[in-house]
Amino acid sequence: MPKALIIKDTRGAIKMVAEQRTGRIVGVHLIAPEAEDLINQAMYILRGHMTVDDVIDALTVFPTLSEGIKYAALSFRTDIERLSCCI
Numbered sequence: 001m002p003k004a005l006i007i008k009d010t011r012g013a014i015k016m017v018a019e020q021r022t023g024r025i026v027g028v029h030l031i032a033p034e035a036e037d038l039i040n041q042a043m044y045i046l047r048g049h050m051t052v053d054d055v056i057d058a059l060t061v062f063p064t065l066s067e068g069i070k071y072a073a074l075s076f077r078t079d080i081e082r083l084s085c086c087i
Contacts, residue, residue, distance in 0.1 A: 001071070003063040009033055016052075016072040023051040023076070034065050041066050052076045 004010045012032025018025045028042035045055060055073035060066060071080055 001063075001065060001068050003065050003067065006063060007034075012068075014038070014068045014072045016069070016076075018052050018076060023053060025050055025052060025055065025073075028069070028072070032065070032068075037065055038069060041069055045069070 001010070004012075012030070012035070014032075015027075015029040016025060017027035017029075025045050028045060030038050030042065032038070044050075048054075052073045055070060056077065058070070060070045071083075074080055074083065
């Protein structure tokens with residue numbers, strides 16, 4: 001994540017769980033020093049019954065740590081290693 005490089009702290013992981021048939025996100029696991037900044041976003045995704053595609057289509061501000069949630073959703077559809085730095 002570009003923001004993680006900017007703040008010089010790249011520790012952490014995001015795991016997203018979605019229903020295979022519908023793509024509805026049913027869980028988001030966050031482990032990172034700045035996880036508290038992402039929990040709210042994950043809560044709204046779950047309460048809003050959003051799908052992987054809803055998250056992919058949402059506008060993400062650059063550079064922010066919340067881009068990680070969009071990267072997690074994108075990983076269901078594409079190899080994120082092949083993406084540019086700015087999704």
